[in-house]
Amino acid sequence: GAVVSQHPSWVICKSGTSVKIECRSLDFQATTMFWYRQFPKQSLMLMATSNEGSKATYEQGVEKDKFLINHASLTLSTLTVTSAHPEDSSFYICSARSAGAKGGQPQHFGDGTRLSIL
Amino acid sequence: LAKITQPISMDSYEGQEVNITCSHNNIATNDYITWYQQFPSQGPRFIIQGYKTKVTNEVASLFIPADRKSSTLSLPRVSLSDTAVYYCLVGDLGAGNMLTFGGGTRLMVKP
Numbered sequence: 044g045a046v047v048s049q050h051p052s053w054v055i056c057k058s059g060t061s062v063k064i065e066c067r068s069l070d071f072q073a074t075t076m077f078w079y080r081q082f083p084k085q086s087l088m089l090m091a092t093s094n095e096g097s098k099a100t101y102e103q104g105v106e107k108d109k110f111l112i113n114h115a116s117l118t119l120s121t122l123t124v125t126s127a128h129p130e131d132s133s134f135y136i137c138s139a140r141s142a143g144a145k146g147g148q149p150q151h152f153g154d155g156t157r158l159s160i161l
Numbered sequence: 162l163a164k165i166t167q168p169i170s171m172d173s174y175e176g177q178e179v180n181i182t183c184s185h186n187n188i189a190t191n192d193y194i195t196w197y198q199q200f201p202s203q204g205p206r207f208i209i210q211g212y213k214t215k216v217t218n219e220v221a222s223l224f225i226p227a228d229r230k231s232s233t234l235s236l237p238r239v240s241l242s243d244t245a246v247y248y249c250l251v252g253d254l255g256a257g258n259m260l261t262f263g264g265g266t267r268l269m270v271k272p
Contacts, residue, residue, distance in 0.1 A: 138204075155202065157202065
């Protein structure tokens with residue numbers, strides 16, 4: 044149980060393109076989803092927290108107009124990288140937490156999306 | 162926020178027990194300690210979670226001293242497939258608090 048699916052797994056596109064990444068909780072409802080970015084050989088850096096039905100909370104230094112997050116349902120959150128540039132190339136990972144989970148319940152991660160901007 | 166410190170890398174041999182220690186000096190009362198495993202180009206996989214004392218599951222043990230300022234992930238009899246990056250995570254999602262990842266420990270298991 045507790046499977047999180049990300050799509051696509053790898054995207055290659057030209058500079059200036061907007062790219063949408065989907066994160067789905069397949070067998071549970073997730074009131075909260077998290078979006079991370081990871082550069083090679085570095086740890087995961089939290090970009091934003093996405094709450095179903097409300098605006099996302101962005102971490103300091105993350106441009107909300109650049110990284111649009113939509114959490115329209117309890118099983119789907121999307122991250123759109125708008126007008127992507129080569130410096131946006133990275134590994135983007137989402138995670139989800141079960142609705143009604145108590146403190147300490149772990150989050151479940153997707154397998155990530157590799158974004159390569161040419 | 163809890164400041165997380167882990168060794169950058171560790172080497173081991175097949176069949177050995179591996180202990181990876183994570184330091185989290187300013188852990189909050191409600192924070193839990195969670196360990197994840199990550200292979201290249203994959204998302205992190207949950208290994209084990211604890212609050213205090215010792216927790217054991219089918220793949221690992223987690224030792225947490227009384228002051229909770231550190232924790233040790235113990236992997237019994239590692240195999241080559243355990244070569245990965247291991248992350249220590251401290252926080253309390255129940256309170257909506259932000260979670261903090263350590264820098265990760267790159268474990269290399271040699272034959």
